[in-house]
Amino acid sequence: MQTNGLKVNELSVFYGEKEAVKKVSLSFAPQTVTALIGPSGCGKSTFLRSLNRMNDTIGGVRTTGEIWIDGVNINDPSIDVVELRQQIGMVWQRPNPFHKSIYENIAFGPRYHGIKKKKQLDEIVEDSLRKAALWEETKDRLHNSALALSGGQQQRLCIARSIAVKPKIILMDEPASALDPVSTSKIEELIAELKKEYCIVIVTHNMQQAARVSDRTAFFYMGKLIEADSTEVMFTNPTQKETDDYISGRFG
Amino acid sequence: MNAKTADRIATVVIFAVAAFIVLLLIGLLGFILVRGISHISWDFLTSAPETIKAGGGIGPQLFNSLFLLVLTMLITVPIGVGAGIFMSQYAKPGRLTNSIRLVVEVLSSFPSIVVGLFGMLVFVQKFDIGFSLLSGALALTVFNLPLMVRITEQAMSGVPREQKEASLALGLSRWKTITSVMFPIALPTIITGTILAAGRVFGEAAALLFTAGMSSPRLDFTDWNPLSPFSPLNPLRPAETLAVHIWKINSEGLAPDAAEIAAGASAVLVITVLLFNFGARWFGRYLHRKFTATR
Numbered sequence: 308m309q310t311n312g313l314k315v316n317e318l319s320v321f322y323g324e325k326e327a328v329k330k331v332s333l334s335f336a337p338q339t340v341t342a343l344i345g346p347s348g349c350g351k352s353t354f355l356r357s358l359n360r361m362n363d364t365i366g367g368v369r370t371t372g373e374i375w376i377d378g379v380n381i382n383d384p385s386i387d388v389v390e391l392r393q394q395i396g397m398v399w400q401r402p403n404p405f406h407k408s409i410y411e412n413i414a415f416g417p418r419y420h421g422i423k424k425k426k427q428l429d430e431i432v433e434d435s436l437r438k439a440a441l442w443e444e445t446k447d448r449l450h451n452s453a454l455a456l457s458g459g460q461q462q463r464l465c466i467a468r469s470i471a472v473k474p475k476i477i478l479m480d481e482p483a484s485a486l487d488p489v490s491t492s493k494i495e496e497l498i499a500e501l502k503k504e505y506c507i508v509i510v511t512h513n514m515q516q517a518a519r520v521s522d523r524t525a526f527f528y529m530g531k532l533i534e535a536d537s538t539e540v541m542f543t544n545p546t547q548k549e550t551d552d553y554i555s556g557r558f559g
Numbered sequence: 560m561n562a563k564t565a566d567r568i569a570t571v572v573i574f575a576v577a578a579f580i581v582l583l584l585i586g587l588l589g590f591i592l593v594r595g596i597s598h599i600s601w602d603f604l605t606s607a608p609e610t611i612k613a614g615g616g617i618g619p620q621l622f623n624s625l626f627l628l629v630l631t632m633l634i635t636v637p638i639g640v641g642a643g644i645f646m647s648q649y650a651k652p653g654r655l656t657n658s659i660r661l662v663v664e665v666l667s668s669f670p671s672i673v674v675g676l677f678g679m680l681v682f683v684q685k686f687d688i689g690f691s692l693l694s695g696a697l698a699l700t701v702f703n704l705p706l707m708v709r710i711t712e713q714a715m716s717g718v719p720r721e722q723k724e725a726s727l728a729l730g731l732s733r734w735k736t737i738t739s740v741m742f743p744i745a746l747p748t749i750i751t752g753t754i755l756a757a758g759r760v761f762g763e764a765a766a767l768l769f770t771a772g773m774s775s776p777r778l779d780f781t782d783w784n785p786l787s788p789f790s791p792l793n794p795l796r797p798a799e800t801l802a803v804h805i806w807k808i809n810s811e812g813l814a815p816d817a818a819e820i821a822a823g824a825s826a827v828l829v830i831t832v833l834l835f836n837f838g839a840r841w842f843g844r845y846l847h848r849k850f851t852a853t854r
Contacts, residue, residue: 361724366652393730403721406744415739416729465725472729 311377312337312506313358313476318372318382320353320362327353329530330372335476335523340498340507342517342538345527346553351510354527355478358508359395360388376475393420396469396477396505401485402461404453404468409436409445412453412464416472431471439467440497459490466497470505477501479509483516495520514554518542526550588829595826598819604827607777608804613816617824619775622791623692623798624831627771628760630696630794635703636753642704643711643749648737667705671766674701679769690797695771699763703756710752714745743847750843754836761832764802772797773807801828 313335320328328350335341343351353362360381362368374382381391393416405412413435414428422428432449436442441463445456453464462482469477479498483491498507498520511517517524518538525535526549534547545551552558606616650656678698688694718741726736775798778791785792799807805824808817 359728361728364724364727389727389730389732391730392728395728397724397728399721399725401721403719403725405722405725405740416731419729419731419735468725469728 312339313508314375315358316373316375318354318357318370318374320350320357321369321371323367327530328357331527331532333525333532333535335506335508337475337506338502338504339522340502340509340520341523341525341535342521343508343510343525343527344512344514344517344553345533346558347512349527350530351527352480355480355508355510357382358476358478359392359397360386361397363388393472394475396472396474398462398465398469398477398479398482400481402458402465404456404461404464406452406454408450409453409456409464410449412468413471416468420472435467435471436464438470438501439463440493440500441467457490459486459493462486462490462494463497466494466501470501474505476506476508479507481510481512484512491516514556526553528553591822591825591829595822595824598823599826603823608808608820609814611813613814615814615816615820617801617804617820617827619778619791620799620801620804620824621827621831622778623771623775624761624801624828626791627692627695627699627767627798627800628757630692631699631703631760632753632757634696634700635707635756638700639704639707639756640711640749642708644715644737644742646708646712647715648733648741663705663708667702667709669702671702671763674698675766675769677701678766683770688795690770690772691795692771692798693794695767695798695800696794698766698770699760702766703759706756706759707752710755711745711749714748714752715741717748718744747843747847750839750846754839757835757839758832761828761835762802764800764806767800767803768806771800771803773799773803775799801831 315331315333315335317330317332318328319326319330331350331354343355345351356362357370358374360370362370370382372382373380376394379386405415407415410432413432417428417431422431433442433446436445441460444460445464453461456464462485466477466482482498483494486494495516498509501507502522509517509521521538523535524538524541526533526541526545526547528549534541534545534550536545541550542554545554603616604621605618607619608617609615646656646660650659675698678694678701682688682694682697683690688697715737722740722744723736726740727733731739775796777789779787779789780791782790783792784790785794787793788796790796801824805821805828808814808824809821812820814820
């Protein structure tokens with residue numbers, strides 16, 4: 308699935324009077340992984356959540372600026388947010404499978420979007436689970452509760468759930484920070500695999516993880532985008548002093 | 560006193576308080592059941608009461624209590640759950656929402672005798688429904704509704720935000736998110752709340768004295784046409800409930816076995832409430848399993 312990626316222009320997010328994200332402009336190319344790094348409270352998660360207008364669901368948040376996907380500014384108030392969100396998948400810090408069976412977790416979205424035939428749904432479920440490297444572990448217990456899976460499996464299920472509705476972009480908010488090292492490396496392998504089809508934006512606190520999984524890295528500090536470049540350049544030869552200080556561990 | 564002693568004393572006190580409550584409950588239940596259970600028989604449960612002779616039953620009253628419960632819940636649950644969902648998911652936080660919440664809280668702590676008088680003036684007289692099951696159900700709705708609203712609101716707000724966001728992120732509408740993702744998670748709490756509300760209906764007497772009335776027509780249990788005045792299903796007939804009956808025979812009963820009837824009726828009331836509680840809890844768990852596929 309080819310897309311033109313995502314382009315953000317002068318995006319600001321306000322919590323009441325407080326400006327949590329300050330005029331950020333940033334582009335995300337298709338089939339790349341972009342890592343958003345920065346100390347806690349720097350606005351990177353808020354920025355991520357504004358990309359699928361998830362901040363709309365919290366009262367008192369105001370977002371200005373433009374977010375362009377395929378020639379449409381999705382931050383336009385007249386945009387149908389419900390339809391938009393189907394194009395942008397999201398994965399949270401803590402695994403949050405629905406309190407339903409493994410099968411239902413994945414079939415739930417596609418069925419709502421009009422796929423009613425059982426055979427077609429079965430295919431989507433298998434395909435999504437395979438892509439999320441979870442099929443072999445779950446194929447014999449698809450109708451068991453998703454809550455019985457381990458944390459790492461739950462997180463892969465959440466990834467499978469988000470790709471089942473065929474998004475163009477996947478947003479990940481610290482997807483591995485609540486997981487053990489083995490599960491973390493599985494998620495990272497998965498990200499590398501998913502990159503072939505999707506534009507992925509990942510928020511992470513883990514510098515090594517950013518270096519391992521991403522093609523590009525953007526450094527946020529105090530609500531501002533300080534610098535964004537290829538991950539290699541960012542980690543070896545950043546142009547801004549704050550970036551250098553943060554990456555070399557002098558603060559944050 | 561060092562921390563260890565304080566800890567030990569606190570533990571003892573907490574255990575003692577818990578034991579006291581449990582003993583109180585057992586004592587109360589035991590007293591009611593022991594006094595009343597010998598009087599309970601099939602005949603007692605099904606026959607009509609006698610005014611001056613001994614040997615009357617509580618059949619119509621038991622039926623009235625159950626029927627009133629169903630009627631009240633039919634009105635309360637849909638409106639209460641709807642309003643609770645509105646309060647937690649749609650209402651914007653602000654002055655208006657807060658004042659609605661305050662009104663709801665005040666309404667639920669209204670003295671039931673006042674609600675009964677209000678019911679008599681408004682439903683019985685103004686709307687001219689008369690002493691009837693419907694008036695009684697409407698009066699009970701007045702103070703059950705707030706409970707239902709508050710419990711639904713809390714249950715829906717207690718659903719983790721990530722669950723809601725996960726559904727919205729898949730491109731599902733707000734309504735679908737509420738009904739298919741959030742409501743099943745909130746359901747066990749809502750069921751518990753419904754039980755609490757229902758328990759109040761069962762035990763309520765004061766609010767019913769002036770609304771559902773203190774008498775029951777000669778019910779014809781073979782006539783199930785809801786429009787016939789002697790049909791048990793007619794919601795517009797007066798109906799004395801079990802709790803009202805207990806109060807009445809205790810204060811003005813003329814039958815020689817009035818005390819035994821009151822004791823038996825109390826035991827029946829308590830047993831019914833217990834059965835209803837367990838049944839509803841089981842039902843809540845069953846629904847939760849069914850909706851969420853957890854085992």
